[in-house]
Amino acid sequence: MIKKITLQDQKKLLFLFFFLFTLIGNAQIGIGTITPEISSILDITSTTKGLLAPRMTTVQKNAITSPVDGLIVYDTDLKLFYYYSSGTSTWMPVLSSSSGRINFKRIKSTDVLATVLATELAAGGGAKYVLSSNTLYEINGTVVFNFPIDLNNAYLQGVDSNDDIIVRTSGNIFEGSTGGSIKNLTLIASGGSVFNINADATKYLTFRDCIVANSSSVGTLSGFGLIFSSIVQFTGNSTGITYNNINQLLLSNMGWFGTNLGTYEKFTGTFSLIEKQGGFSQVDGSAIGLDVSTAGLTITGDAVLESVVFTGTNTAGYIKPYTVGTYTGYNFNNSWTVRAAGIPTEGDSNAAGDFSVDYPVGSGASTTFNNSNPSNIVKVSGNSVSTNLFRFALDATPNNNNRLRYTGKKKRIFQVSGSISFQVPALGTYIIYIAKNGTALTQFKIYGRGLAVNDILVLPINASVELASNDYIEVFAQRYTGGLTDAIIVPNMTITIR
Numbered sequence: 001m002i003k004k005i006t007l008q009d010q011k012k013l014l015f016l017f018f019f020l021f022t023l024i025g026n027a028q029i030g031i032g033t034i035t036p037e038i039s040s041i042l043d044i045t046s047t048t049k050g051l052l053a054p055r056m057t058t059v060q061k062n063a064i065t066s067p068v069d070g071l072i073v074y075d076t077d078l079k080l081f082y083y084y085s086s087g088t089s090t091w092m093p094v095l096s097s098s099s100g101r102i103n104f105k106r107i108k109s110t111d112v113l114a115t116v117l118a119t120e121l122a123a124g125g126g127a128k129y130v131l132s133s134n135t136l137y138e139i140n141g142t143v144v145f146n147f148p149i150d151l152n153n154a155y156l157q158g159v160d161s162n163d164d165i166i167v168r169t170s171g172n173i174f175e176g177s178t179g180g181s182i183k184n185l186t187l188i189a190s191g192g193s194v195f196n197i198n199a200d201a202t203k204y205l206t207f208r209d210c211i212v213a214n215s216s217s218v219g220t221l222s223g224f225g226l227i228f229s230s231i232v233q234f235t236g237n238s239t240g241i242t243y244n245n246i247n248q249l250l251l252s253n254m255g256w257f258g259t260n261l262g263t264y265e266k267f268t269g270t271f272s273l274i275e276k277q278g279g280f281s282q283v284d285g286s287a288i289g290l291d292v293s294t295a296g297l298t299i300t301g302d303a304v305l306e307s308v309v310f311t312g313t314n315t316a317g318y319i320k321p322y323t324v325g326t327y328t329g330y331n332f333n334n335s336w337t338v339r340a341a342g343i344p345t346e347g348d349s350n351a352a353g354d355f356s357v358d359y360p361v362g363s364g365a366s367t368t369f370n371n372s373n374p375s376n377i378v379k380v381s382g383n384s385v386s387t388n389l390f391r392f393a394l395d396a397t398p399n400n401n402n403r404l405r406y407t408g409k410k411k412r413i414f415q416v417s418g419s420i421s422f423q424v425p426a427l428g429t430y431i432i433y434i435a436k437n438g439t440a441l442t443q444f445k446i447y448g449r450g451l452a453v454n455d456i457l458v459l460p461i462n463a464s465v466e467l468a469s470n471d472y473i474e475v476f477a478q479r480y481t482g483g484l485t486d487a488i489i490v491p492n493m494t495i496t497i498r
């Protein structure tokens with residue numbers, strides 16, 4: 001049976017003919033447009049829908065048989081478009097020179113932690129979240145944790161510390177014995193501590209660009225090989241942080257507001273290096289800005305407190321000082337170099353000391369020489385006292401009077417100045433020396449000559465001396481001419497070294 005071709009069928013055939021003719025003639029296809037771009041073989045136009053490429057896992061992508069050069073797919077594991085390069089026989093990422101991050105997990109405020117962190121919770125035995133090592137965890141929004149976090153050498157960060165927040169309403173936020181990296185977050189432990197980590201010297205912690213707010217305690221960090229903390233704000237915390245037994249502790253631009261209570265920062269145990277630089281501590285009420293008073297606090301290398309501003313109404317609480325090893329009016333021992341607004345400057349460069357020997361008029365201390373001219377060079381006798389000592393000690397035992405010992409750690413050059421008055425028993429010439437470690441420095445000798453019995457000579461003392469730790473200076477004298485059994489009487493002598 002032959003079907004009659006209707007007029008409608010004729011129109012469809014005619015349209016198909018012209019379509020094919022146009023396709024053959026122009027080799028162009030337009031979808032969503034009847035005027036495809038002249039330079040394109042396929043022009044897809046839409047304002048409401050997109051083009052969906054084949055989507056597959058990395059394994060599926062790599063399993064494609066004999067991929068042609070330029071073949072494009074979307075890798076759902078790596079979250080990138082890839083094209084096949086026959087020149088290198090590899091899949092190459094589109095518009096990128098490197099692959100996307102594999103070890104990555106985003107935790108949003110709307111997520112159920114037991115689901116998104118199921119692996120981490122299982123690793124912590126259901127009692128804490130043990131993060132996967134070398135994995136980046138991004139906090140998106142405010143996330144309330146029901147168990148503590150074990151960093152386990154992972155990277156935990158937000159994009160904006162004002163918007164990306166970790167909250168723990170009871171208990172600690174971070175626990176365990178490992179370190180890692182924390183960045184761009186606000187941390188709130190309203191019912192516990194932010195930190196309770198006891199690590200070892202192989203572990204490190206990077207903590208920067210964060211806010212610690214409204215916590216019962218900032219907590220304790222102990223045992224780390226290295227802690228680097230920078231640009232962290234502390235506000236509204238009931239008490240601060242204790243650093244214990246850290247090999248290298250580097251603190252930069254930490255801001256402690258007056259809304260904090262208790263002790264802001266406390267150092268205990270042994271450190272090889274402490275550097276606290278920049279930032280401020282606003283100490284109000286009964287708060288303590290920095291506590292170094294714990295017995296046994298030891299710095300095996302050096303400690304630096306530099307360019308930190310101590311401010312606030314409780315000036316007495318800026319520093320809770322060492323209980324031993326300090327000097328009157330100062331806070332730290334000889335391991336520290338301190339230059340911070342609001343507290344005294346301390347350092348080996350500021351070391352200074354003095355002593356004086358002063359007897360009532362008509363009396364003095366006797367210094368005797370041997371029976372030769374020139375005589376031996378002997379230390380000048382006298383009971384000395386000191387009024388100003390910083391990183392110097394006055395050795396005041398009977399055999400060590402008039403001895404100033406340098407107790408700083410770094411070698412430096414000091415200027416010595418002073419004077420000595422002494423009475424001569426007869427006409428004669430005498431020489432006064434500054435001595436270092438019991439040896440007279442002959443290049444700084446000064447001569448004096450008595451012209452009659454009981455003449456009193458007043459001679460200046462000046463020297464430049466390089467001293468290392470525990471080196472000391474004294475004043476020595478020598479009879480150059482005069483009676484062989486004569487002794488000089490010293491009523492007054494002063495020395496200043498700085």
